[in-house]
Amino acid sequence: MATIAVIGLGNMGGPMAGNLVKAGHDVVGFDLSVAAMEAVKARWVRLAETAHAAVADADVVVTMLPSGKHVVAATAGPDGLFAAARPGTLFIDSSTIDVASARAFHEAAVVAGHQSVDAPVSGGVGGAEGATLTFMVGGTDAAFAAARPLLEAMGKKIVHCGGAGAGQAAKICNNMILGISMIAVSEAFVLGEKLGLSHQALYDVASTSSGQCWSLTTYCPVPGPVPTSPANRDYQPGFAAALMLKDLKLSQEAAGAAGAATALGAAATALYTAFAAEGNEGKDFSGIIEWVRTRADET
Ligand code: NAD
Numbered sequence: 001m002a003t004i005a006v007i008g009l010g011n012m013g014g015p016m017a018g019n020l021v022k023a024g025h026d027v028v029g030f031d032l033s034v035a036a037m038e039a040v041k042a043r044w045v046r047l048a049e050t051a052h053a054a055v056a057d058a059d060v061v062v063t064m065l066p067s068g069k070h071v072v073a074a075t076a077g078p079d080g081l082f083a084a085a086r087p088g089t090l091f092i093d094s095s096t097i098d099v100a101s102a103r104a105f106h107e108a109a110v111v112a113g114h115q116s117v118d119a120p121v122s123g124g125v126g127g128a129e130g131a132t133l134t135f136m137v138g139g140t141d142a143a144f145a146a147a148r149p150l151l152e153a154m155g156k157k158i159v160h161c162g163g164a165g166a167g168q169a170a171k172i173c174n175n176m177i178l179g180i181s182m183i184a185v186s187e188a189f190v191l192g193e194k195l196g197l198s199h200q201a202l203y204d205v206a207s208t209s210s211g212q213c214w215s216l217t218t219y220c221p222v223p224g225p226v227p228t229s230p231a232n233r234d235y236q237p238g239f240a241a242a243l244m245l246k247d248l249k250l251s252q253e254a255a256g257a258a259g260a261a262t263a264l265g266a267a268a269t270a271l272y273t274a275f276a277a278e279g280n281e282g283k284d285f286s287g288i289i290e291w292v293r294t295r296a297d298e299t
Contacts, residue, residue: 001025004150005058007051007074007081008095009036012121013064015128016094016154018043020062022131023153030054052084060090060150067246068101075105082112090146091116094135096247099165099172099254102138106164115143118164119151120171124239132156136174138166172254175247179268179285181215182244186289189222190296199224221289235287242281245272 002025006017009031020027021044029045030053031037037047048054051074055061061081065071071093075081082091091109093102093116102118109116117139127133133155137144144160151158161170188211192202203225207217219238220226230238248269255262275291 002059002150003028003057004060004062005030005048005051005054006045006062006064007031007054008064008066008070009033009040009045010064010066011125012094012128013062014040014043015125016062016064016133017045019128019131019154020150021045023150025150025153028054028058051081055081055085055089058085058089060092060147061085062150063091063093063095065093065095067095068097071095071097072101072104072108076108080108082108082114085112085114087113089114090143092119092147092150093117094119094121096120096171096243096250097168098250099168100257102165102168106139115140115146116164117143117147118167119147120167121155122171122174123155127155135159136161136167136170138162138164138168138170168250169254172247172251175244176251176262176265176268178215179244179248179272180264181213182219182221182286183268183271183288183292185211185213185215186221186286186292189289190293193293194296215286219286221286230284230286231289235284235290237282238284238286240281241272241276241283241285241287244285245269245276245281248272 004020004025004027006013006029009029017027017029027045028048029040030048030051063071091114093105106116117137119135119137121133121135123133131154134157135151135155137160148158161167199222220229221231223231251265252269275288
């Protein structure tokens, strides 16, 4: 049993902290939001008055924060959590953040004498609740080995992607595929509608042909063929368009810095920017099919 501090008890961090408790760990949590702190009480997470108090006696610190600037501000510098924790603490950052901030997080952890992994997740709130998340992990072999049993308490697939920042790199590459493929599937259904093809007929063909992909077979953007997809509940998330746009922007930032050509990634970012700007940030990202359909009707 380890003493684990969880910093950031929001939609993801709250249930992840609860699963660490279920695995028998002593979990102490902190969040700037009083509502998030209150909500996690039912999960038997001990609450600390400050982030510093939460990490003071911890063997492991898990951060689950909104973005890179939050992670770097919370951990680095003389007032940060690296300085407040005992040397040799294992830091696991599971937030989705830019690769440059992830590398800065690792560098500051090493300077402070800690072990660190970037370990972003896919699987959403359902995966966080059910401990079925996929973790994409970047860091040394030793840090990965130390983190693995804890990640197994919160997820079902744990992949060591490489050194510092490799987990974040894998996450944004995967989600760039997802954003592009959802638009591709949406365009195909809207074209099919214009050609008089039923949704079910297109689904039956494409789901067993070369157009097959997760956006089609698990998350089909039209109601009917996949009863569990958000299209069947008026595009309630699921995975909100705002989060998809965040990840696409991270992919474009990384592509610019690395000099990679991502023409379709750039196009998907532009389309999700327009979709979100029309008041759809809170809708499931598969709702972009409605936006594609509106554009088709305008032409
Ligand atoms: P959230 O907004 O629900 O939770 C973030 C929490 O961090 C908030 O409660 C906020 O008060 C807290 N916080 C911010 N700064 C803090 C600080 N300095 N100290 C303590 N607490 C602080 O967000 P979420 O949905 O839980 O997502 C967290 C991360 O996981 C994000 O990076 C997101 O991109 C990623 N993610 C989310 C999902 C999803 O479906 N929600 C899926 C995969 C990855």
